[in-house]
Amino acid sequence: MPAATESPLATYIAHLERGELAYQFSPSANRAVFYPRLVCPETGATDLDWRVSKGLGTVHATTVVHPAQGAPFNVALIDMDEGFRLMSRVEDVDPTSVAIGQRVRFRVHPAEGEEPPYPVFTLAEGA
Amino acid sequence: MSGLTRGGAAIVGAAESDLGAVAALMSPIDLMAQGIVRALDDAGLTLRDVDGVFCATTQGRTSAMSLLEYLGLPNAYTDSTIVGGSSFEIHVAHAQAALEAGLCTVAVIAYGSTQRTVGRRAASAREYNPYETPFKPFLPASAYAMAASRHMYEFGTTREQMAEVAVAARAWALLNPAAWEKKPLTIEGVLTARKISDPFTVRDCCLVTDGGGAIVMTTPERARSLRRKPVWVLGCGQSITHASISSMPDLTKTGAIESGRQAYAAAGVTPAEIDVLALYDAFTINTILFLEDLGFCPKGEGGRFVEGGRIGPQGDLAVNTNGGGLSYCHPGMYGLFLLIEAVRQLRGECGARQVAEAETAIVHGNGGVLSAQATVILGGTATV
Numbered sequence: 455m456p457a458a459t460e461s462p463l464a465t466y467i468a469h470l471e472r473g474e475l476a477y478q479f480s481p482s483a484n485r486a487v488f489y490p491r492l493v494c495p496e497t498g499a500t501d502l503d504w505r506v507s508k509g510l511g512t513v514h515a516t517t518v519v520h521p522a523q524g525a526p527f528n529v530a531l532i533d534m535d536e537g538f539r540l541m542s543r544v545e546d547v548d549p550t551s552v553a554i555g556q557r558v559r560f561r562v563h564p565a566e567g568e569e570p571p572y573p574v575f576t577l578a579e580g581a
Numbered sequence: 582m583s584g585l586t587r588g589g590a591a592i593v594g595a596a597e598s599d600l601g602a603v604a605a606l607m608s609p610i611d612l613m614a615q616g617i618v619r620a621l622d623d624a625g626l627t628l629r630d631v632d633g634v635f636c637a638t639t640q641g642r643t644s645a646m647s648l649l650e651y652l653g654l655p656n657a658y659t660d661s662t663i664v665g666g667s668s669f670e671i672h673v674a675h676a677q678a679a680l681e682a683g684l685c686t687v688a689v690i691a692y693g694s695t696q697r698t699v700g701r702r703a704a705s706a707r708e709y710n711p712y713e714t715p716f717k718p719f720l721p722a723s724a725y726a727m728a729a730s731r732h733m734y735e736f737g738t739t740r741e742q743m744a745e746v747a748v749a750a751r752a753w754a755l756l757n758p759a760a761w762e763k764k765p766l767t768i769e770g771v772l773t774a775r776k777i778s779d780p781f782t783v784r785d786c787c788l789v790t791d792g793g794g795a796i797v798m799t800t801p802e803r804a805r806s807l808r809r810k811p812v813w814v815l816g817c818g819q820s821i822t823h824a825s826i827s828s829m830p831d832l833t834k835t836g837a838i839e840s841g842r843q844a845y846a847a848a849g850v851t852p853a854e855i856d857v858l859a860l861y862d863a864f865t866i867n868t869i870l871f872l873e874d875l876g877f878c879p880k881g882e883g884g885r886f887v888e889g890g891r892i893g894p895q896g897d898l899a900v901n902t903n904g905g906g907l908s909y910c911h912p913g914m915y916g917l918f919l920l921i922e923a924v925r926q927l928r929g930e931c932g933a934r935q936v937a938e939a940e941t942a943i944v945h946g947n948g949g950v951l952s953a954q955a956t957v958i959l960g961g962t963a964t965v
Binding site: 463489515517518520521526527531539540554555 | 777827
């Protein structure tokens with residue numbers, strides 16, 4: 455396989471900087487791949503395509519972390535409609551009200567200092 | 582694990598190092614060495630008999646190198662595979678392979694941790710994961726908590742059922758003089774404890790202690806010549822399905838399904854023939870998942886299965902008789918302690934918590950966030 459000119463993570467972050475949630479699609483496996491990588495974990499193929507998600511998903515699993523200091527917060531696994539799963543959080547609601555099965559919509563949490571942007575979600579009732 | 586011979590190696594010595602809160606400035610390697618010397622004493626062997634060394638710790642990148650230096654064993658065959666808490670179940674399979682291949686004749690498998698003394702973060706620094714770390718999951722608890730959330734959602738498993746696991750572990754611990762926890766625990770006590778990561782309270786989570794230990798393995802011929810009743814390795818299996826929880830294929834089905842299948846097939850036994858269970862209970866949901874995935878109840882029934890003290894000392898299935906990671910000890914990686922307890926049960930050395938006429942044990946290790954599953958089936962004299 456040829457030398458990588460840009461890492462999978464760098465491509466992913468570049469999409470987030472444009473407000474996009476990107477994922478990969480493996481033609482040989484005919485399925486989405488996430489997190490981004492160089493090799494398809496099902497077929498070993500190296501021809502993974504980049505695609506941009508429509509941004510809608512469903513809460514697959516959820517927890518509320520109770521830190522020793524500070525307010526409780528949500529951590530969730532989100533199943534995107536395109537068929538991939540990622541860790542994130544659901545914002546703008548009481549963390550204890552986040553529930554499996556809720557429909558959610560992606561938005562970008564902007565870069566802060568050294569930390570690159572990352573995807574977060576809000577409730578998308580009816581979506 | 583195919584390729585290994587049923588009964589092709591035996592465990593002939595087992596011992597804990599100091600446990601709980603160890604002396605100031607003890608190192609993980611000190612605890613490994615202490616465990617090894619005690620386990621060799623148990624076997625009637627000495628350090629000069631050892632030509633195979635297997636170990637792992639989160640507190641050193643090159644623990645085998647450190648341990649060989651410490652013990653003065655430059656020529657020992659060595660392997661320090663590390664896949665979290667189940668590393669030691671995998672070491673059993675690797676040690677058996679080495680013994681069968683003639684690469685060594687007496688192998689020790691050792692662990693040591695000073696997690697309580699130095700603090701959880703110092704003992705096991707989290708690696709940065711760009712796809713998870715920004716969300717600040719409290720790992721590993723939050724990963725297991727999310728698996729629990731799915732089990733509750735899919736199967737109706739309740740908080741009370743999870744609490745039953747912690748209550749049973751505590752009841753066993755009260756029969757084990759070496760256990761860290763000394764006071765009874767109730768379901769109410771679990772549910773009202775300090776919240777950690779929903780649905781877990783601190784009583785759904787394993788202890789944070791210091792500790793270590795070792796087991797000694799050798800060939801069948803050598804095993805029969807030693808003073809302890811050999812405990813035979815009947816079958817091993819492993820399945821490593823993911824590293825991070827967001828990549829776990831199915832949050833309610835673990836690699837224990839596959840590792841158990843391999844181990845049962847190699848051992849030629851079924852769940853109904855198992856007398857003692859040692860299941861890696863880092864969190865209460867683990868025991869429920871592993872009872873299901875190792876075939877002791879159908880998928881989804883684990884919560885109902887553990888009700889009514891069924892896995893406690895008065896119940897009909899002997900699970901985690903030492904008190905488990907929840908109430909006996911849990912120094913970062915717990916897998917070696919599962920093996921030590923199973924060996925003692927099969928030798929009939931467990932006193933008040935002894936399971937009558939125990940001849941078979943299933944030891945199931947778990948590493949990472951339900952990631953690395955490894956099963957070892959052990960048997961007494963009647964099984965070989």
